[in-house]
Amino acid sequence: MAKIGKRTRAIREKLTQGKAYQIDEALDFVKANASAKFVESIDVAINLGVDPRKSDQVVRSATVL
Numbered sequence: 001m002a003k004i005g006k007r008t009r010a011i012r013e014k015l016t017q018g019k020a021y022q023i024d025e026a027l028d029f030v031k032a033n034a035s036a037k038f039v040e041s042i043d044v045a046i047n048l049g050v051d052p053r054k055s056d057q058v059v060r061s062a063t064v065l
Helices: 006-014 023-032
Strands: none
Touching: none
16 A cells, blocks of 8 residues: 555545535635645546436536636
C-alpha cells in the first residue's frame, strides 16, 4: 500500500468518516484546505438515476463553479 503524505493525512483527520456533505459545505472545505502550489481542481460524480442505454436519458455536461 502506498504511503499517505502529511498533507493528505492532515486533511483526512478533518473529515467526518461516512458523512455526506452538501455542495456548499464541500466547496468551503476544499477551499479552506487547499495547500498546493498550483491551481487545484476537483472531480464530482453525481448519481442521476438515468438509464444510459436509452438515448433520451443521456446526460453530458461540464460546468465552472
